[in-house]
Amino acid sequence: MSEPAEGKVWKRLLEVAKEGDAREVETYLEELDDADRVHALAQLDSEELGRVLTIVSAEHAAELLEEIPDAHAAEAVGELHPHDAAEILEELWSDERADIVARLDADEADAIIAEATPETTESLRHLLQYPSDTAGGLMQTEFVAVPASLTAQEVIEHLRENVERYADFALQYVYALGERGELVGVLPLRDLLLARRKRTVDSLMISNPISVRALTPLQDLFELFDQYEFLGIPVTDDEMKIEGVLLREDVDEARVDQAVADELKSRGIISGEELRSLPLLTRSRRRLAWLSLNILLNIAAASVIALYQDTLQAAIALAVFLPIISDMSGCSGNQAVAVSLRELSLGVARPSDALRIWWKEASIGCLNGLALGCLIGGAAWLWKGNLALALVVGAALGLNTLVAVSIGGVVPLVLRRFGFDPALASGPILTTVTDMCGFLLVLSFATFALAKLAAV
Amino acid sequence: MSEPAEGKVWKRLLEVAKEGDAREVETYLEELDDADRVHALAQLDSEELGRVLTIVSAEHAAELLEEIPDAHAAEAVGELHPHDAAEILEELWSDERADIVARLDADEADAIIAEATPETTESLRHLLQYPSDTAGGLMQTEFVAVPASLTAQEVIEHLRENVERYADFALQYVYALGERGELVGVLPLRDLLLARRKRTVDSLMISNPISVRALTPLQDLFELFDQYEFLGIPVTDDEMKIEGVLLREDVDEARVDQAVADELKSRGIISGEELRSLPLLTRSRRRLAWLSLNILLNIAAASVIALYQDTLQAAIALAVFLPIISDMSGCSGNQAVAVSLRELSLGVARPSDALRIWWKEASIGCLNGLALGCLIGGAAWLWKGNLALALVVGAALGLNTLVAVSIGGVVPLVLRRFGFDPALASGPILTTVTDMCGFLLVLSFATFALAKLAAV
Numbered sequence: 001m002s003e004p005a006e007g008k009v010w011k012r013l014l015e016v017a018k019e020g021d022a023r024e025v026e027t028y029l030e031e032l033d034d035a036d037r038v039h040a041l042a043q044l045d046s047e048e049l050g051r052v053l054t055i056v057s058a059e060h061a062a063e064l065l066e067e068i069p070d071a072h073a074a075e076a077v078g079e080l081h082p083h084d085a086a087e088i089l090e091e092l093w094s095d096e097r098a099d100i101v102a103r104l105d106a107d108e109a110d111a112i113i114a115e116a117t118p119e120t121t122e123s124l125r126h127l128l129q130y131p132s133d134t135a136g137g138l139m140q141t142e143f144v145a146v147p148a149s150l151t152a153q154e155v156i157e158h159l160r161e162n163v164e165r166y167a168d169f170a171l172q173y174v175y176a177l178g179e180r181g182e183l184v185g186v187l188p189l190r191d192l193l194l195a196r197r198k199r200t201v202d203s204l205m206i207s208n209p210i211s212v213r214a215l216t217p218l219q220d221l222f223e224l225f226d227q228y229e230f231l232g233i234p235v236t237d238d239e240m241k242i243e244g245v246l247l248r249e250d251v252d253e254a255r256v257d258q259a260v261a262d263e264l265k266s267r268g269i270i271s272g273e274e275l276r277s278l279p280l281l282t283r284s285r286r287r288l289a290w291l292s293l294n295i296l297l298n299i300a301a302a303s304v305i306a307l308y309q310d311t312l313q314a315a316i317a318l319a320v321f322l323p324i325i326s327d328m329s330g331c332s333g334n335q336a337v338a339v340s341l342r343e344l345s346l347g348v349a350r351p352s353d354a355l356r357i358w359w360k361e362a363s364i365g366c367l368n369g370l371a372l373g374c375l376i377g378g379a380a381w382l383w384k385g386n387l388a389l390a391l392v393v394g395a396a397l398g399l400n401t402l403v404a405v406s407i408g409g410v411v412p413l414v415l416r417r418f419g420f421d422p423a424l425a426s427g428p429i430l431t432t433v434t435d436m437c438g439f440l441l442v443l444s445f446a447t448f449a450l451a452k453l454a455a456v
Numbered sequence: 457m458s459e460p461a462e463g464k465v466w467k468r469l470l471e472v473a474k475e476g477d478a479r480e481v482e483t484y485l486e487e488l489d490d491a492d493r494v495h496a497l498a499q500l501d502s503e504e505l506g507r508v509l510t511i512v513s514a515e516h517a518a519e520l521l522e523e524i525p526d527a528h529a530a531e532a533v534g535e536l537h538p539h540d541a542a543e544i545l546e547e548l549w550s551d552e553r554a555d556i557v558a559r560l561d562a563d564e565a566d567a568i569i570a571e572a573t574p575e576t577t578e579s580l581r582h583l584l585q586y587p588s589d590t591a592g593g594l595m596q597t598e599f600v601a602v603p604a605s606l607t608a609q610e611v612i613e614h615l616r617e618n619v620e621r622y623a624d625f626a627l628q629y630v631y632a633l634g635e636r637g638e639l640v641g642v643l644p645l646r647d648l649l650l651a652r653r654k655r656t657v658d659s660l661m662i663s664n665p666i667s668v669r670a671l672t673p674l675q676d677l678f679e680l681f682d683q684y685e686f687l688g689i690p691v692t693d694d695e696m697k698i699e700g701v702l703l704r705e706d707v708d709e710a711r712v713d714q715a716v717a718d719e720l721k722s723r724g725i726i727s728g729e730e731l732r733s734l735p736l737l738t739r740s741r742r743r744l745a746w747l748s749l750n751i752l753l754n755i756a757a758a759s760v761i762a763l764y765q766d767t768l769q770a771a772i773a774l775a776v777f778l779p780i781i782s783d784m785s786g787c788s789g790n791q792a793v794a795v796s797l798r799e800l801s802l803g804v805a806r807p808s809d810a811l812r813i814w815w816k817e818a819s820i821g822c823l824n825g826l827a828l829g830c831l832i833g834g835a836a837w838l839w840k841g842n843l844a845l846a847l848v849v850g851a852a853l854g855l856n857t858l859v860a861v862s863i864g865g866v867v868p869l870v871l872r873r874f875g876f877d878p879a880l881a882s883g884p885i886l887t888t889v890t891d892m893c894g895f896l897l898v899l900s901f902a903t904f905a906l907a908k909l910a911a912v
Binding site for chain 2: 038288312363
């Protein structure tokens with residue numbers, strides 16, 4: 001139904017862009033509802049999107065960049081002339097600007113920085129020095145700071161003069177500075193509102209406020225914002241000078257990003273966001289890196305089967321059960337991985353809990369291994385009416401379920417302890433070990449019971 | 457290193473709780489740092505945690521409930537006497553309270569509601585009527601509303617009197633009401649601060665403010681909060697009476713929850729949060745529901761192998777490659793699933809884009825299929841030196857990669873179009889179809905080339 005209509009939107013956008021009239025393109029984009037605009041822009045490749053960005057005003061282009069995913073925005077900005085790119089990036093908030101520039105090649109980034117105003121250049125160099133998973137990488141450089149000696153009335157007048165510079169959510173606190181420009185207090189907007197106007201900031205402010213260093217890692221920031229209800233927190237240097245402000249909204253966004261990245265990893269997209277607007281070869285290469293590793297591990301695991309070629313030849317029905325045991329053990333083990341990853345991120349499990357977690361998983365492994373073993377054994381019996389076959393595949397799957405949940409539960413903790421990313425590495429380790437072990441179990445049981453299995 | 461020390465924390469907590477002295481338990485808990493407290497509480501089963509909650513003051517118990525995951529909190533509250541439970545829940549914010557009560561059995565919830573104060577009962581009944589993925593299910597019932605006819609000075613005095621009732625972030629806007637109590641405007645705290653004190657609210661406020669209905673779904677809320685920078689939005693009924701306020705912070709939390717739930721689903725945890733503090737049988741049963749479905753699908757897929765028993769017997773080396781083809785096709789397909797799910801949630805892909813997405817995936821499928829086919833074919837050739845074997849398994853994996861990414865890319869869109877949850881159902885559909893197709897490809901190619909394969 002909507003296919004042709006939607007198809008038209010981005011094609012029409014391209015046509016309008018081809019005519020190159022700024023006003024017409026802007027009007028066309030503004031008339032779309034937000035969802036349609038995001039969707040239409042996403043259908044353009046980076047060159048086409050770059051073209052749209054150069055036609056419209058820099059201010060308008062910046063708004064478009066805010067609406068689309070950073071990965072796509074950066075690709076398009078990379079297509080622009082550095083001068084045009086710098087002009088558009090000027091219009092963004094400091095942290096959004098840095099997010100985009102951080103995704104560019106070093107050459108492209110340098111060229112753009114060279115074209116930017118001194119203020120923007122400094123803010124960019126400042127923000128880009130910190131990794132994106134630290135307070136410094138997430139903070140904004142826009143904030144309100146006043147000498148602690150001012151009166152409430154003077155602060156209000158200062159705000160009146162500067163109010164246009166700050167978005168709603170960036171202006172919830174006024175930071176109070178001491179004589180050397182160091183942070184000495186925080187004055188929430190609410191307290192300023194309720195205060196007598198002649199009082200001075202230092203009599204109203206919260207002294208010794210909580211602040212973080214630029215290199216404070218994400219996980220600590222999550223805990224801090226969970227524990228306190230503030231909307232933002234100042235980022236300070238060694239001398240307590242304010243480098244920027246970290247907003248709750250940006251920390252929450254980082255949390256969403258992390259959860260999304262973990263989900264992508266669980267499905268094998270490991271090099272960050274992949275959108276279909278990125279170039280084919282980039283997408284293919286990134287996916288292949290993961291697939292190549294996995295195929296090597298798969299070959300290693302399956303080589304166990306080659307060792308039992310004679311058994312398999314004597315009881316060919318077993319070949320049907322090998323992929324089932326491999327898949328099902330992966331399934332069971334992945335459930336345990338999921339729970340361990342979740343408990344790690346909630347802080348309710350720690351690497352040192354490995355033994356306790358293994359015990360809890362082993363209990364489930366016994367129950368579920370029994371159930372799955374009976375199911376697969378029953379299926380084998382129904383198919384061939386051979387009790388030995390049923391016992392061999394049932395026992396192998398049952399035992400391997402126990403192995404799989406044990407590994408799945410414990411491996412994420414071990415990886416975390418040694419500083420590896422558990423969301424990334426748990427899957428391949430799990431499937432390789434459980435495949436090997438599963439094949440070994442079913443084929444060695446079968447070798448043992450070969451006399452009873454012959455000719456199934 | 458830390459194992460024994462950490463082990464001691466929760467055991468010591470149990471010992472202190474057993475002595476039953478409120479002050480001592482509270483002191484012990486307060487002395488722990490936050491991370492240790494969360495971790496120690498998580499080691500308690502619901503009965504033990506319930507015991508701790510009844511010993512300490514209701515206010516203290518409420519703080520503990522806020523720190524631990526809702527699933528665990530609800531289990532423990534379910535263990536309490538309804539009167540004790542009601543007393544503790546009184547101390548929570550309205551939305552947090554409703555989150556916990558919503559997870560209880562209906563009987564337990566009713567018993568607790570019967571013990572609550574009339575105000576709490578009404579707030580609970582009000583919030584619980586809305587599904588948790590709607591504005592009504594996420595809103596708070598605490599907010600500040602004043603007649604639009606008041607002056608700024610009168611509003612400030614009203615706030616002074618009530619300031620204790622509101623947390624920092626819940627008090628960013630004052631809602632202005634008309635004569636019938638309907639919402640007529642919103643006054644941001646910042647504008648109130650900067651206003652002359654004799655001006656009336658209706659001359660300062662933003663008229664016709666954006667508001668949502670209680671049943672507005674999550675996805676629309678995400679888009680709304682992306683588009684605007686407000687910290688909260690009023691939830692109104694048919695007559696524009698305010699039912700509650702939806703805070704950005706709660707919408708962000710819902711977004712994290714959704715990303716986490718999707719990751720859990722991708723690993724086969726489908727019935728919501730599983731923590732190891734939940735009862736063994738509950739955990740085992742929930743996981744088995746998913747595993748049982750998967751084993752049936754696996755058996756169906758593997759039955760294709762049974763059809764080609766003779767081929768397999770004649771070229772037993774193929775048995776080594778069957779699990780590899782099954783696993784690798786699942787891997788490739790899951791990458792495509794991940795990208796489609798992500799694009800759906802970003803709004804850059806829609807069900808009507810299926811054809812275009814299929815085309816984009818097919819291009820990658822050709823490239824990656826070729827690469828993986830060469831890898832596995834090369835491995836087969838190195839192992840057996842049989843070109844036919846290399847061609848059969850290489851061609852089968854290559855083609856099946858194309859099939860897998862096509863299905864993986866398109867199935868999530870189709871599921872979304874028909875109202876199913878793509879994060880949940882894409883996996884099993886993908887692996888069943890690609891397994892069947894992979895087995896069929898390799899074994900039918902092998903049957904065709906059997907003369908050249910004999911005795912590998």
